[in-house]
Amino acid sequence: MLDYLQNLALANWVRSSPSLFAYSSVLAAHAVGLGIVVGLNTLVALRLLGVAPGIPLTALRQLYGVIWVGFGINLVSGLLLFIAEAHTMATMAAFLVKMLFVVFGMIVAELLKHFYFTDVASVQAGVVTRVGRNLAIISLVCWYIALIAGRLTAYPDMVNGWLHLTGGGS
Amino acid sequence: MQQTALQIYVSSNDWVWALWQIIHFVGMSLVVGIVGTLDLRILGLFKNIPIAAFRPLVPWAVVGFVCNLVTGIFFVAGKLPGPSYYTENLSFRLKMLFVLLAAGNLIIFQLTGLERRVYATAAGGNAPATAKAVAAFSLVAWMLIIFFGRIMQYNDTLLMFLGL
Numbered sequence: 129m130l131d132y133l134q135n136l137a138l139a140n141w142v143r144s145s146p147s148l149f150a151y152s153s154v155l156a157a158h159a160v161g162l163g164i165v166v167g168l169n170t171l172v173a174l175r176l177l178g179v180a181p182g183i184p185l186t187a188l189r190q191l192y193g194v195i196w197v198g199f200g201i202n203l204v205s206g207l208l209l210f211i212a213e214a215h216t217m218a219t220m221a222a223f224l225v226k227m228l229f230v231v232f233g234m235i236v237a238e239l240l241k242h243f244y245f246t247d248v249a250s251v252q253a254g255v256v257t258r259v260g261r262n263l264a265i266i267s268l269v270c271w272y273i274a275l276i277a278g279r280l281t282a283y284p285d286m287v288n289g290w291l292h293l294t295g296g297g298s
Numbered sequence: 299m300q301q302t303a304l305q306i307y308v309s310s311n312d313w314v315w316a317l318w319q320i321i322h323f324v325g326m327s328l329v330v331g332i333v334g335t336l337d338l339r340i341l342g343l344f345k346n347i348p349i350a351a352f353r354p355l356v357p358w359a360v361v362g363f364v365c366n367l368v369t370g371i372f373f374v375a376g377k378l379p380g381p382s383y384y385t386e387n388l389s390f391r392l393k394m395l396f397v398l399l400a401a402g403n404l405i406i407f408q409l410t411g412l413e414r415r416v417y418a419t420a421a422g423g424n425a426p427a428t429a430k431a432v433a434a435f436s437l438v439a440w441m442l443i444i445f446f447g448r449i450m451q452y453n454d455t456l457l458m459f460l461g462l
Binding site: 147151171 | 320347350421440441447448451452456
């Protein structure tokens with residue numbers, strides 16, 4: 129399966145094309161998407177934790193449209209980056225941790241969007257409940273672990289050293 | 299070439315560079331998340347948010363920017379073989395150009411009194427058209443700052459693309 133992905137013409141192009149639009153631009157797009165996803169989820173969490181109380185809680189729900197745009201950018205760019213180096217990535221501890229916390233982060237985002245911000249009574253009253261604050265903290269933890277783990281995928285040897293593993297990374 | 303204490307420290311402690319990188323990405327997320335959302339509101343999205351409500355978030359964006367200024371200086375000063383790795387890199391120069399343009403854009407926003415008028419925009423209200431131009435420029439500038447920041451490592455690819 130990993131061989132199949134890595135040998136796709138598209139994977140080859142991303143990995144080895146000298147075009148600016150191949151690996152380098154895909155990586156740059158991934159950083160833009162990261163800024164959008166982590167940045168906006170941080171903004172929502174800060175509001176729930178009491179910063180900027182003038183932002184109506186009912187308005188926060190609209191930000192998820194932008195979060196999904198960022199997530200879409202990173203899903204597409206992330207898949208391209210993954211197939212380009214499927215073997216390396218699929219066996220890399222930092223990458224697997226990142227994936228786990230991206231999934232957790234998106235689940236928390238969806239819980240906030242569909243259950244918390246639609247809990248009309250408290251949200252309309254502008255009151256952040258304990259559930260809201262806890263979800264905000266969990267969201268921050270998930271996104272910043274994902275960010276840190278993602279950045280560490282650039283240092284596989286260092287991470288393997290910490291984990292007393294050998295091999296693995298490129 | 300004579301190595302500075304910082305360069306020696308960085309090259310013998312690989313976690314240092316990784317840590318600065320992590321801080322640089324956290325700072326980037328704060329700046330983009332807060333400045334970008336404010337820009338989108340000025341442009342007319344999320345109209346039910348009074349623009350002044352974003353004000354308490356601005357210091358968080360400033361903290362993000364300062365994190366990136368400090369770690370950015372560390373990158374330039376700590377890189378081997380020397381700062382020329384960055385200063386002679388076209389992507390780095392373009393990134394710095396757009397950082398300066400974004401700063402100039404912000405100064406115009408503040409000195410012309412536009413900021414005051416923008417913060418007076420109530421929920422449901424429209425920001426002045428000139429403010430929309432400033433916000434659009436800010437959004438594009440920050441996207442390009444991230445783009446060129448990430449492309450620095452692939453400077454040859456950029457040079458080839460530009461036929462240089």
